[in-house]
Amino acid sequence: MNAPTQNPVVARIASLRTAMRAQGLSAYVVPSSDPHLSEYLPSRWQGRRWLSGFHGSVGTLIVTADFAGLWVDSRYWTQAEAELAGSGIALMKIAVASSPAHIDWLAANLPSGAVVGADGAVLGLAGARALESALVARGILLRTDIDLLEAVWEGRPGLPAAAIYEHLPPYATISRADKLAAVRGEMQKLGADTHFISTLDDIAWLFNLRGADVNYNPIFVGHALLAQNIATLFVAEGKVDAALAQRLADDGVTFAPYAQAATALAALPASTRLLIDPRRITLGLRQAVPAGVTVIEAINPSTFAKSIKTADEAQHVREAMAQDGAALCDFFSWLEGALGKETVTEVTIDEQITAARARRPGFVSPSFATIAGFNGNGAMPHYRATEHSHAVIEGDGLLLIDSGGQYLGGTTDITRVVAIGQVSPDQQRDFTLVLKGMINLSRARFPRGTKSPLLDALARAPIWAANVDYGHGTGHGVGYFLNVHEGPQSISPHSPPDAHTAMEPGMITSNEPGIYRPGRWGVRIENLVLNVSVGAGEFGEFLGFETLTLCPIDTRCIDRALLDSAEIHWLNDYHATVRARLLPLVEGAARDWLIKSTEPI
Numbered sequence: 001m002n003a004p005t006q007n008p009v010v011a012r013i014a015s016l017r018t019a020m021r022a023q024g025l026s027a028y029v030v031p032s033s034d035p036h037l038s039e040y041l042p043s044r045w046q047g048r049r050w051l052s053g054f055h056g057s058v059g060t061l062i063v064t065a066d067f068a069g070l071w072v073d074s075r076y077w078t079q080a081e082a083e084l085a086g087s088g089i090a091l092m093k094i095a096v097a098s099s100p101a102h103i104d105w106l107a108a109n110l111p112s113g114a115v116v117g118a119d120g121a122v123l124g125l126a127g128a129r130a131l132e133s134a135l136v137a138r139g140i141l142l143r144t145d146i147d148l149l150e151a152v153w154e155g156r157p158g159l160p161a162a163a164i165y166e167h168l169p170p171y172a173t174i175s176r177a178d179k180l181a182a183v184r185g186e187m188q189k190l191g192a193d194t195h196f197i198s199t200l201d202d203i204a205w206l207f208n209l210r211g212a213d214v215n216y217n218p219i220f221v222g223h224a225l226l227a228q229n230i231a232t233l234f235v236a237e238g239k240v241d242a243a244l245a246q247r248l249a250d251d252g253v254t255f256a257p258y259a260q261a262a263t264a265l266a267a268l269p270a271s272t273r274l275l276i277d278p279r280r281i282t283l284g285l286r287q288a289v290p291a292g293v294t295v296i297e298a299i300n301p302s303t304f305a306k307s308i309k310t311a312d313e314a315q316h317v318r319e320a321m322a323q324d325g326a327a328l329c330d331f332f333s334w335l336e337g338a339l340g341k342e343t344v345t346e347v348t349i350d351e352q353i354t355a356a357r358a359r360r361p362g363f364v365s366p367s368f369a370t371i372a373g374f375n376g377n378g379a380m381p382h383y384r385a386t387e388h389s390h391a392v393i394e395g396d397g398l399l400l401i402d403s404g405g406q407y408l409g410g411t412t413d414i415t416r417v418v419a420i421g422q423v424s425p426d427q428q429r430d431f432t433l434v435l436k437g438m439i440n441l442s443r444a445r446f447p448r449g450t451k452s453p454l455l456d457a458l459a460r461a462p463i464w465a466a467n468v469d470y471g472h473g474t475g476h477g478v479g480y481f482l483n484v485h486e487g488p489q490s491i492s493p494h495s496p497p498d499a500h501t502a503m504e505p506g507m508i509t510s511n512e513p514g515i516y517r518p519g520r521w522g523v524r525i526e527n528l529v530l531n532v533s534v535g536a537g538e539f540g541e542f543l544g545f546e547t548l549t550l551c552p553i554d555t556r557c558i559d560r561a562l563l564d565s566a567e568i569h570w571l572n573d574y575h576a577t578v579r580a581r582l583l584p585l586v587e588g589a590a591r592d593w594l595i596k597s598t599e600p601i
Contacts, residue, residue, distance in 0.1 A: 033122045432559045
């Protein structure tokens with residue numbers, strides 16, 4: 001009989017411990033981040049995944065001589081429990097991703113005089129400050145000058161090498177020169193003459209450039225240093241062709257090797273007044289700044305600017321939403337015809353929905369990994385079916401599908417739950433409560449400048465009324481042919497209502513309440529909404545939401561007795577809009593499905 005195969009994670013953790021002993025470290029912290037504090041990481045910086053075997057996008061791994069733990073929030077508990085089995089790594093449950101529980105654990109479990117290691121090149125400045133403060137108070141030293149992954153990760157991937165290309169008119173509605181001028185104007189208001197940017201979507205937006213270095217997000221790996229008359233992009237060599245380099249040079253943009261970003265910061269003269277965003281720069285890059293430089297800390301001006309879509313951009317997004325909705329009609333009509341006639345799995349769902357989008361003009365790629373979860377799998381908000389682990393879509397229940405596309409004219413993100421066979425009264429009740437929450441937020445009006453986290457309770461109120469809740473936020477900002485998750489706005493009880501979260505016209509945000517019954521089913525209904533002005537008076541300007549997403553909501557899942565007349569009116573109006581906008585774009589079975597699925601209730 002063959003010996004059982006040992007989990008490779010066990011050997012990797014053992015190698016890490018050997019490297020820790022060689023450096024005199026009592027503990028090592030591996031966050032889910034890169035030098036740009038990205039959400040989706042290039043392969044080179046997926047060290048936490050490689051070390052732990054956990055594939056979720058968020059989590060913090062801590063290894064000591066006799067303990068290893070992975071801190072993850074409620075979205076990932078079920079997934080992490082399965083993926084950590086046999087690894088020797090303990091699942092450490094936290095309520096939200098921003099929880100400092102791992103810092104508290106280190107402070108409580110390490111003795112005075114212990115040394116904690118972390119790679120400062122991927123450790124966010126704000127998080128590093130919190131970590132160091134907690135450890136110093138207990139007499140524990142933090143070392144951030146070593147990347148142990150480089151020592152233990154054999155065959156570690158190098159920098160991504162995909163070419164950088166231009167985002168062109170008509171989709172690029174503001175010129176690169178105008179964007180640079182606007183950001184420089186904001187720098188001057190803050191008293192800065194130089195600005196360093198590491199966040200990849202800010203850089204892509206500012207320079208009207210796109211890339212393919214990160215799965216699902218059309219961005220490239222780089223840093224940017226802006227002075228008043230010149231801007232330097234730090235990217236890997238060979239990523240920009242001569243023609244594009246010349247067009248950039250015409251706008252005062254030069255290039256330097258990616259690895260020289262820290263060196264450029266270190267070479268800044270003492271007279272420099274440097275603007276950095278402490279939430280969007282790593283400790284390692286901050287430490288490169290000479291002591292004599294005046295550092296001004298504020299949110300990146302580009303983060304604000306890119307969140308507010310122009311009228312032309314909003315129109316391109318509407319057109320992308322129509323193409324996306326037409327693709328979904330193709331997909332759902334296929335699904336309805338295939339069930340019971342051929343084997344349909346959660347993996348098939350992913351393949352078919354991507355193929356339907358790929359047939360649409362302007363489509364570039366999915367905007368994230370499709371989540372297709374049937375019954376119990378749908379109760380895991382970030383579930384991902386694989387060839388080795390997935391469900392067949394058969395019998396009775398609820399199928400949750402969260403998917404999206406990157407189009408030249410916008411980024412989409414939509415969740416729909418559809419009935420498979422018979423739907424139980426309890427499932428209908430949960431579906432209808434979520435729908436009520438989504439409608440309640442969709443119909444909201446609020447003063448311009450309202451802090452986005454304060455809107456979260458509007459979606460939860462109908463769900464809370466049934467003594468039910470959900471663990472994730474209700475809404476995230478969405479980019480313009482950029483990251484599907486962007487800030488600064490966030491409709492979430494876990495986000496502080498800081499000044500930078502103020503809602504402004506032109507922002508696009510998701511609206512996605514949910515209910516999850518572990519092991520049984522999950523419900524989430526998601527539309528994207530655009531902030532629009534709805535009038536002004538003696539109490540100032542008020543905003544409301546224009547729903548951008550165009551796709552029917554499955555009325556077979558609704559308990560109509562739980563909807564009031566205003567909610568039914570909203571749903572029927574929405575379906576009338578969906579039908580009118582999509583009918584010119586579909587034909588055959590997709591057209592028939594659209595007409596049937598948008599009948600008023």
